[in-house]
Amino acid sequence: MKLTEYRDRSRFIEIAEPFLLKKEAENNLMLGLIGAFKRTIPAADVYTAAVVEDGEPAITMLMTPPHNLILSFNEDGMTETILLETVRALVKKGLHIPGVVGERKWTEAFAKIWSIETEGRAEIVMEQKIYRLHELAQRKRGEGKFILAELAHLPLLTEWMVDFMNYTNEPPITALQAAGRMKQFIAEKSVFLWMAEGKPVSMAKKSRTTKNGICVSLVYTPDEFRGNGYASSCVAELSEHLLKDFSFCTLYTDLSNPTSNSIYQKIGYQPIQDSIMISFSS
Structure with a gap:
């Protein structure tokens, strides 16, 4: 070795x-x-x-x-x-x-x-599952509209990104850092929104590309809008859009959230591997 x-x-x-x-x-x-x-x-x-x-x-x-x-x-x-x-x-x-x-x-x-x-100590931070999608199983969308995020959405999406990072136990991020990263994502045309009654209610991002695939990430819906199928519609629409150029999409889920795991499988995502995130401390 x-x-x-x-x-x-x-x-x-x-x-x-x-x-x-x-x-x-x-x-x-x-x-x-x-x-x-x-x-x-x-x-x-x-x-x-x-x-x-x-x-x-x-x-x-x-x-x-x-x-x-x-x-x-x-x-x-x-x-x-x-x-x-x-x-x-x-x-x-x-x-x-x-x-x-x-x-x-x-x-x-x-x-x-x-x-x-x-x-030292090793502590499980998140138990995850990796999913892959080749073809959408569900094409029905909820009420609303799928759009590309614009600079006018930056203040709101900055708040959403801070909340997302806290929710997923990622390294802490300041509002200023979140604004900088989100501004870059918007410039790259990689963040998408689901709109309901004229306002953003959910977001998702196209992320890392590989030889044949692309990852869907940064899926987030504020608490007050959850339970309405907005994330499902947003991810399904984005996935369908990405499959025009890639053979497959991938995404990670938190296994402690059965709702999101169920949503993605209904869209057509299939589980392919168990993954885990572990932190170390002295």
């Missing part, structure tokens, strides 16, 4: 991308970030590494601080020994990891070993 860290992102992409594309939808998070690396120079503190066993990647790792370390495993060749040696190598290098996210079985095992080796 050999752990290699890559300051040369092109070398990491060369090693990791063919491996990740074998399960393109499941690996949409890391592949999406790799796609971004191809378009822009990543920040200096972006961490990329791979564990190679018998000439094949066993684990690929990517971290964009302050976010968690993303883990992708070659499940056919993974062993507890490889995992133990990997964690020990990372600890020896003094790498600071706020948490991990990845396929549930091996990510949980990684976190358990990490907490033992660092004498």
Whole structure:
């Protein structure tokens, strides 16, 4: 087993991308970030590494601080020994990891070993499921209209983004930071709204692209508008729009929210992998 860290992102992409594309939808998070690396120079503190066993990647790792370390495993060749040696190598290098996210079985095992080796705590933040959509099963929409978000919506969508980040246990974000990111999303024409009675009631965003797919993210409906099918209509309309250019859409759900999981399956999304987010503390 050999752990290699890559300051040369092109070398990491060369090693990791063919491996990740074998399960393109499941690996949409890391592949999406790799796609971004191809378009822009990543920040200096972006961490990329791979564990190679018998000439094949066993684990690929990517971290964009302050976010968690993303883990992708070659499940056919993974062993507890490889995992133990990997964690020990990372600890020896003094790498600071706020948490991990990845396929549930091996990510949980990684976190358990990490907490033992660092004498720290590992806490489950969110149990997730990854879904994939090839074809819409439900085309009926609720009352309302699907539109592209505009700059006039920025103040409201800034509030929604702050609420969304808090709701999903993402790293804290200020209103100023949210406004900056949302302004960029609007400029990129990536945020969409469902309108009811002339006002925005739900939002969704097209996000990371991979070779054949694209992710739907930032799905949010304020409390006062929930239970009316607005999120379902918004996601269905956006997904149908995206499937004109991509073979499939993916999205993540929080398993503690049975309503959203049910909604997406009715639209036609199929579960493909259990994922987990775990945070570390001393």
